[in-house]
Structure formats: structure tokens, C-alpha cells
Amino acid sequence: MTARIIDGKAVAARVRAEVARDVAALDRVPGLATLLVGDDPASAIYVRNKRRLCVEAGMADLHRHLPGDVSQAELAAVIDELAADPDVTGILLQLPLPGHLDAAPLIARIPADKDVDGLTEVSAGRLALGRPGLRPCTPSGVMVLLDEAGVDLAGAEAVVVGRSDLVGKPQGALLLARNATVTTCHSRTRDLAAVCRRADVLVVAAGRPGLIGADAVKPGAVVIDVGIHRGEHGLVGDVRTAEVAEVAGAITPVPGGVGPMTIAMLLRNTVTAAKGL
């Protein structure tokens, strides 16, 4: 193996420590309202981790747990209450919601300045227009990893595989804002490996285990693997890490790469919201 491993766990810990220092310097303790509906076990674990790290960073845990049969109107009313509450700095509606609820109009009720997940139309527009705003956590975390890896993004060829609202599309916008030449690929891209081989920076968020192999990587490229899947032998990403590590200059592992960054960036967003955008 030749590639340097980008240690997301260590970087995330550093970001959380910075957040804790920022929180300590604020006049008022920021509060994060995580909103969990129903009893999905995976969602419960995610929310528990967010709450724990929120408290570790010195912020107020303003969690709300609503029953799985809550109505759309009741949930909307809770969001409106949190939106109006000056103690609530950030609102995170844990997804997915139970099937009888419609997520989009609920997310739309979160004020952009409290939208610490960066999921509202206004937050997406602020990113698209290059204005101050709260950015989606996973692609922001990728940017921090690229900076930690010492990547010079200006003028670099960046290729993003995947065009989800949560990762691919905001990732492209963030890379473009840093002056990379950005290509976005997806399932309809004709020769995916050929396009990926152009990349100085390759961010893979396709949601397909092992999609990217060594044939799709330029020697020396920095490869960020956003995928995470439960495989036969443990967790795997969208990148075939072992073979790509023979070609790439640097690579994130799965687990321990992008994954830990997401909550760290959620906490950073909450501090950003507390400071005012």
C-alpha cells in the first residue's frame, strides 16, 4: 500500500475540540434540538450519538422524542415551537420519518438560520449562490478532510461520483467555491472509470459498495469514500480500498474516514448558528 490514510476519527475529534473551545468562549450556551419520531433503532442510535457529543462539546441537549403515530400537524407545531424558541440554536429532524409523515414540508418549517443539517431550500440556495449559510454536514466534513490532507483545490480537477441532495450536489458546490474544476458523475455517466481517472480529487458518494476500483484512479489522487455498507466481512465503502490504496496518494478508510466527520460538522454548524451566519 502506498496511499496515506486520512484519519477521519482524529480529524473529527480535533473539530469537536475546536467546537468545545468556541462554545466556551460564547456568552450564551448554544442548544441543539434533535427531534426523533418513533422507535427506529438505527435512528435512535444516531440521535443518541449526536446528543452525547453535543453535551461533550458543552452545548445544551434540547432533545424531543415524539411517538411514532404523531400527526403531521402535531409535528409541524413542535417544529414551529422550536423555531420560535430563543434557547434553540439548531434544529435537527432525524430522518427517515414514519411513512405517514411528509418530510419536505416539515423541513421547510425549519428557519434557515437554525437549519444545522443544511437541508432546507434556503440553505441549498445560499450554498448555490455562495452566500453565508449552514452547509450539509457530510460534504462539509469532506472539505475539512481535504484541507487536513493538504490538498490544493484551486485549479485541481475534482470529480464527484453521485448527485444526491445530501452529498453529491452540495459537494460539487463546495468544491467549486474553492476553485476546483468540478465534474459530477452519476449512474448515467458513460465511462465512469475514464472520467474518474481525470481526478486529482475524487469524492465517491454513489451508495454502491465497491463501485470504484484502481482502474478509476489517477496515480497520486486523493480519494474520499463517502459510502458505508454492511458487507460480509464488516463495513465497506463505495471504493475498493485495498486496491485503490496501491494507486492513490491518500485515501479515507471505511469506517473511520468520512463517517465521524458528519456529527463533528453538525456541532460546528450549531456553533456557527449561535454566532450568527
Add this chain to the structure above:
Amino acid sequence: MTARIIDGKAVAARVRAEVARDVAALDRVPGLATLLVGDDPASAIYVRNKRRLCVEAGMADLHRHLPGDVSQAELAAVIDELAADPDVTGILLQLPLPGHLDAAPLIARIPADKDVDGLTEVSAGRLALGRPGLRPCTPSGVMVLLDEAGVDLAGAEAVVVGRSDLVGKPQGALLLARNATVTTCHSRTRDLAAVCRRADVLVVAAGRPGLIGADAVKPGAVVIDVGIHRGEHGLVGDVRTAEVAEVAGAITPVPGGVGPMTIAMLLRNTVTAAKGL
């Protein structure tokens, strides 16, 4: 010359005729409020053309002309009045504004459902997230020209030169929504000609006269020139049309290419707003 010329004037006339048919079929006449501040001669001409074609398409011309020394608060109040007026389907704030006015917070007062220029944060977010919304007129017009030229966008390599909020960035989003593999280039791109040569579809919106020559065009590519500049010998675009036309499969002229599409798409947006998004 080998390239087919894409006749934007003819396509724009067809779009306007479609808009007029749509207007005739509506129960209620849509109204377009163009808002002109001060006496900039170029802005006056643009607004006059918009009003004329709006009336030709059967819509109500709800123009407002405000003195050049209007205050920020007064202009904001006019926009709020138009926003609340059910007879006003679309609001267009003609830019640039006189120097003492701050455009961004004024644009932000335009409700996204009346934002026929597609300039608000919410409209940009809706585009980024692939949701129904009003799109910026010039890049939407480019999409119509590509369709008229019979381009199969799915899986095509599309390259956009320029990353402005008005054209380059929304253009990339629109091409991606149509399943092209999209690369966005800009002034920091290292080897612009090499990147452009990959393009099956090349959209140039760099704002630099004659930037793109034949060396940057793949044989048979479709080239759309968004630039328009007053040169020594009349209007010129960002593309050196004569030499590129020897290589490209199809090309828009300047003038008579993208230019006429912008107002046509403004009118189409107004009808879209009237129908409900």
C-alpha cells in the same frame, strides 16, 4: 463552415407563441410587474422590450417606474405591495440598481412563487434540490435551444465555462437534472481548452470576448455561446464563431442565439407562476 446554426430568434418566437396560447387558455390574465429604478438607458430598453413582449403574449403589463433617488425602505415597500397583490403573477426587479441601493435584501422580499427571474435563494435552492420552481431565464433558454437542436443529454459530457449565479451555476444544475455528466470550468481551470475538448455539449458563459476557439471544441460538439459584447465590428460572443463553426456540429450565433431566449423564458416563467408551480 460545417456547423448547423441554431436560430435562437426563431426558437424564441415559437416559445412566445406557445406562451400566448397558454395565456389564452387561462381563466385569469397573468400580470408581470417590471420594476425599473432610475433612468439607466440600457435598463430602460430592456424593460421596454420585456413589457412589449409581455403584452404581445396577452399578459397584463403592471410596470412600475421609481425615481433614481428612491430609498431602500420605499423600494422594499413597493416590492411587498406587489408580493401581496393577487393580480401580480411575476415580479422582475431590473438590475443593476442605483449605487445607494442594496439589491440582495430587496430580491429576498420577492416571494419564490413570483420570482420570474429565478434569482432568490429559495428559487436557487429549489433548482439545486431538483424541486419545482422558477429557473433563471438565460440557462433555461439554453436548455430549450439544446432540445431544439435535438441533443441527447442523457450521459452526454457537458462542459459549462463560467460559474456566475445567473448562468454558469444554474446551467450546471439544469444539465445535471437532464442526466448529463457535467463539468464546470472557470478562470482558475488549468487547461481550459483540454477540458472543453471533452464536451459533447459546450456552454460558454465566461463573459470574455472570443475566449473559446476551435482548439477547445471536439468535432461535432454542440456549442452554445451565452456571451455578448460590443466589438469593433459589431456584437461578438465568448466563442470565436467563424473558426469554431468549422469544427462544431451545431452552434448559436451572436446575436440571434441565446439572447432572444431570455425574455421568452421570462414570459414562460410568468405563465408557469400563473399556473402554480
